[in-house]
Amino acid sequence: MRAATDQRWCEDVTLVFRNSGGAAVRSGTVRFGTHVIGALGVDWGTVESEVELPAPVEGGARKGRTWTVCVEEWRVPLGMHIETRDVDVRWK
Template identity: 60%
Template structure:
């Protein structure tokens, strides 16, 4: 999953974490489970800067039965 972070503030972002939520979804769009993972924010991010980072998100194959798929979204970002 690739996420682009934009620092629209006036001070640099020095550290933080991003939480990714990987949803196990069936054919009807029902969300059966969510697996979260936390990764370090690609810091520092200067004022006005854009930084992209790509993470590989893995889910055990037994969690995704035949006919289901995964969708990963950013669940939250904490920075300092």
């Protein structure tokens, strides 16, 4: 789930992780692909960022977390906004 913030170059991104296995996930990373969108809906580019997975996630458990994802202010001129559309999770 995404939610706008008061800065056009940031948004709050909420993810829920579900471990359907029997063993705990002890570490990992979450990579965001944040798209810069123009006033007419044109995708001007993607900026990647990475954070640590909120571990541990025990077997059979769910864990949610919200991150404020931002790109550099200069990348988002007035009239444009961002959308974090891509998420890649890697765990150990």
